[in-house]
Amino acid sequence: MAPILELRDVEAGYGPFRALFGVSLSVGPGESVALVGANGAGKTTLARLSCGLVAPSAGTVLVDGEEVGSGRPSAWRFVRAGVAHAPEGRSVFASLTVEENLALSFHRAFGRAGLAGALDRAYELFPRLGERRTQVAGTLSGGEQRMLSLARVLVESPRLLIADELSLGLAPMIVDQVFETLGRIRAAGTALLIVEQQVGHALELCDRAAVLEHGLITWQGPSKEAGAVLESRLFETGAAR
Amino acid sequence: MSGAGGFFEDLFRGLLQGTPPGAVYALVALGFVLTYKTSGVFNLAFGAQAYISAAMYFKAHTLWGWPKWAALVVSAFVLAPLIGLVLERLIFRHLRTASAVSKLVVALGLSVALPELFNQAARFTAVAGRQITGIIPDGASVFYDPFGVYRFNRDELAMMAVALAATLLLAALFRFTMIGLAMRAVVESPRMTELSGINADRTSAFAWALSSTFAGLAGVLIAPRFNSLLSTDFFTLVVIAVAAAAVGKLVSLPRALLGGLGLGWLIAVFNTFLPRWSGDHTWLRPFQENLTPSLPFVVLFAILVLWRAIGREREASDPLSGVDPPPPALAALARHPKLTLFTRLFGVGFIAVVGSVVWFRAGVLWMHLVTTAVIMAVIYLSVTVITGMAGQISLCQGTFAAIGGFTIFQMADRFNMSVLAAALLGAGVAAAVGAVLSLPVLRLGGVWLAIATLAFAFFFDAVMVKFSWVGGGTTALLTGTRVPRPLVGPIDFASDRAFLVLAVVVLVIVSVVVIQLREGTVGRTLTALRGSEVAAASIGISAARARIIAFAVSAAIAGLGGALLSMHQQNVNYSTNFGPVNALFWLVIVVALGARTVEGAIQAGAAFALFEPLILKGDLLAWILRGEDHLPGLLPISGSWRLVLFGMMAIQFARHPEGLVEHGKRRASARINRWLEAREGAAP
Known part of the structure; x- marks a missing residue:
């Protein structure tokens, strides 16, 4: 059975700047992979590549063994193939209300009939969002905006969820709650690709880990062994812990 | 009743x-x-x-x-x-x-x-x-x-x-x-x-x-x-x-x-x-005559300036804009030293050749066209300042130029003032109008600023021009807004050659001023503001002062250029030269060719004045082929295709927002840089 997502010798960057140099990585059904590395190692670029936001300049990105969108970046095809992405930062539509933000995704995923149920699940997950459902998203606090962009992907439980810096800007209690939810959807069969500075949380959640350094994957293996590797290799780059 | x-x-x-x-x-x-x-x-x-x-x-x-x-x-x-x-x-x-x-x-x-x-x-x-x-x-x-x-x-x-x-x-x-x-x-x-x-x-x-x-x-x-x-x-x-x-x-x-x-x-x-x-109430009469056609523009301007809520909302930015590649730097900054030297030598040589051909061979028509190109380049440098440097879109540059033109007309007509002195005065008046205008509109920024300036241009067109102390009133209708050429001591600029020299001198001076402004404190401040207004404010940079200066300088340059153009044509010719729609044309041509460099403005001036006769009418080809009889049948091409080409330029601008010339230069210098570096690498 083909992996849900497979990167083969992928290179990518922005204009004249290269961020990734020949990276190969695959995530199978139900698998969970933690991607760790120092700032500027290329983690976010790898996440963007894996969901179609950035097109590779060399190599191929395969979903279910097939190339998607013939080289042009087209994130919507990835989403429809079941690969969802929660980008880093406050990725919400600032001029739409909380409910409109959610409805945009849920209407496609669940249809008109399933929309109300999906909204309820999102508000159950983050009651704060329920209180502000008619508020314009741009006026939410930073943490609330994170909740909103997470609620979008967590409720959908896609086949593969790519999450970039989930915990950034969230209170520790909420972070725990988010990882608990991730554990639940993982148990329900969603594959995960987690990019995370909070290495401890990520390694605990995932089976497998990949270490990214200067645009190259330098180590892959079971998460349990990753701790020791990180101690020895990444201490000087400041990515440990 | x-x-x-x-x-x-x-x-x-x-x-x-x-x-x-x-x-x-x-x-x-x-x-x-x-x-x-x-x-x-x-x-x-x-x-x-x-x-x-x-x-x-x-x-x-x-x-x-x-x-x-x-x-x-x-x-x-x-x-x-x-x-x-x-x-x-x-x-x-x-x-x-x-x-x-x-x-x-x-x-x-x-x-x-x-x-x-x-x-x-x-x-x-x-x-x-x-x-x-x-x-x-x-x-x-x-x-x-x-x-x-x-x-x-x-x-x-x-x-x-x-x-x-x-x-x-x-x-x-x-x-x-x-x-x-x-x-x-x-x-x-x-x-x-x-x-x-x-x-x-x-x-x-x-x-x-x-x-x-x-x-x-x-x-x-x-x-x-x-x-x-x-x-x-x-x-x-x-x-x-x-x-x-x-x-x-x-x-x-x-x-x-x-x-x-x-x-x-x-x-x-x-x-x-x-x-x-x-x-x-007879004092209401001029208002009655002028207000009705201009009322929409007055209302538009008033809404923009007085309604505080407008322009306060920042443009909602794309949270994923980091996916785009960063804007590239000016080509000149990334050049190999040898290439820079070569470019300068070529530039000097090219100007020398074209200059001498124009000086010794050009007839009246071509002298006229080249002078127009030089003067338009001066006016376009005002766009370089306000749009290229300050990042603001002003759609009333034509109005500033018209102010320069009308000032020398009025001064020469009423007070018999020397036109060169009047031109400086015109630049000063335009700068003052620009500074005053900038006070209410600068708060707006972005598209709102563009629209407010457009409203101002239409207002000037509909109302101000009709006043006799601006547009000359009934005398101008009868005799036109006539402007004499300057006369300085023994030099009579009524000679087209002498006037071309004057225009070139003004262009050089204005270019130096613009470059000085760009490299100086004001220029750096504007660059910082273009990058991030919030970040600039956090290190103590005030947006208002630098922008008002940019607006005033830009208006002054436009005023000076407008004065020159009026002297050149010996008439202000307001509606053909400076009407509100013309200024839109200017902006697009400058921005499409490159608003951030002085060369961009000069090339835009040349394109504006020379493109139609040189390329569309086929004069260049005829000169190369030695005679108009050899021209292929599709020439001359109708002048209105110029406007269509202009639209093509807008499309190109969509793909290369840094400007067409700048884009070409960047690609060429990247290629030559690589070649030079490879040769240097191979040599030792």
Whole structure:
């Protein structure tokens, strides 16, 4: 059975700047992979590549063994193939209300009939969002905006969820709650690709880990062994812990 | 009829009278809001789109004798959406994540190029006095008089009904449908929309088809109101409608409807009462004559400047804008030293050759054209300062130039002042006007600043020029706004050669000033502000001072250039040289060729003055082929293709926002840099 997502010798960057140099990585059904590395190692670029936001300049990105969108970046095809992405930062539509933000995704995923149920699940997950459902998203606090962009992907439980810096800007209690939810959807069969500075949380959640350094994957293996590797290799780059 | 009853009856009649034109403004304003909401484009080309459908309808129905319904279908429901789809695919898709300001520039280019392209392609010329018969049967000749004070014709009623129905339908579209929601989402962030699983390309294609259809429909409905079909009338209508759209902050459809109607009522009421009052109070008379045509622009300017809420909202930025590659640096900064040396030598050589050819060989016509090119380059440097350096779009550079021209005209005419001194005075007056204007409008920034300056330009055009202390009044009508050439000691600049030298000297001085400004504190401050206003403020940089200086300097340069142009032509020639629409042309040509460098402005000046005779008329080719007899049959090409090419330039600008020349230079220098480095690497 083909992996849900497979990167083969992928290179990518922005204009004249290269961020990734020949990276190969695959995530199978139900698998969970933690991607760790120092700032500027290329983690976010790898996440963007894996969901179609950035097109590779060399190599191929395969979903279910097939190339998607013939080289042009087209994130919507990835989403429809079941690969969802929660980008880093406050990725919400600032001029739409909380409910409109959610409805945009849920209407496609669940249809008109399933929309109300999906909204309820999102508000159950983050009651704060329920209180502000008619508020314009741009006026939410930073943490609330994170909740909103997470609620979008967590409720959908896609086949593969790519999450970039989930915990950034969230209170520790909420972070725990988010990882608990991730554990639940993982148990329900969603594959995960987690990019995370909070290495401890990520390694605990995932089976497998990949270490990214200067645009190259330098180590892959079971998460349990990753701790020791990180101690020895990444201490000087400041990515440990 | 007397007393209070008469007043209220007149007021009521005024309001009814104002409703049909109000519905016209509302219709255009609705379309404007629709485009802005669904594509994020401040679409000044809306008038051009409406014009094309109106012209197509006219051609199909009146000239070809098609039935009305067929003409309507072809013009508004086939041609119009098709144009929208082509524009989206060729241009605006690539601009989705560009700033609102660069979208505005492209729309400006299209507003000039689209009507011309249609006229050329369809061999259409507006026939004066041939009115369009509207789609409504007997639209202009069957009247209804519901209140016994004002008679509406069928066309007017249809327009009012369509405006109301469009407001309701479109508001429902945005409120209750997913496609409405998706269109708003795409404007904010196409990539985030894609992450929601929605095809952003298809969504924005739909948005453009929809808004273009609306433009076409509006055009066909409105056209019977004009005496003859002119695209400039449609453009002016759009500027007026922007006032109505601004009432809804460009996003509210019901408010745009109310804004349009309100504008119509206001104008009608003024028209009703001002003549009456000015009978008793003669001081009102000049206002009565000038206010009515300018009222929409005054209202627009007042709304923008006085309504604090406008311009306060920052443009909602795309949270995923980091996906785009960063803007590249100026090519000159990344050059190999040898290449820099070579470029300079080549530049000096090229100028020397062209200069000597012009000096020794050129006839009167070519001397005239080259001088025009040099002077236009001076004027274009004002765009380099305000747009290239300060990142602000000013659409009233023509007005500043006109101020320079009128100042020397007035000074020479009334006080017999030396024209060179008057030119400096004109630059000073323009700088003062620019500084004063910048105080209220700079707060706005972005597209709002552009619109406020456009309103100012139209206001100057409609009101100020008519005052005798500006445009010369009746004397100017009889004898023209004549301006003498300067005379300094033994040098008489009435000689074209001497005047060319003067223009070149001014160009060199202004270029040095602009470069000094760019490298100095003001320039660095402006660069910092362009990068991030918040970050600049956090290290203690004040935006206001640097921008006011930029505005004033830019106005002064434009004023000086305008004065020179007037001396050159020995006449101000306001409407051919400095009209509000001309200045739009200037902006696009400079920005498309490269607004950040002095060379960009000089090349734009050369393109403006020399492109048509040199390339289109085939003079260059004829010179190369030694004789006009050898020219291929397709030359000379009609001058109006210049406008179409100009539209192509706007399209290129969409792909290379740094400017065409800059883009070419960057590619070439990257290639030569690599070659030079490889050779150096191989040598040792």
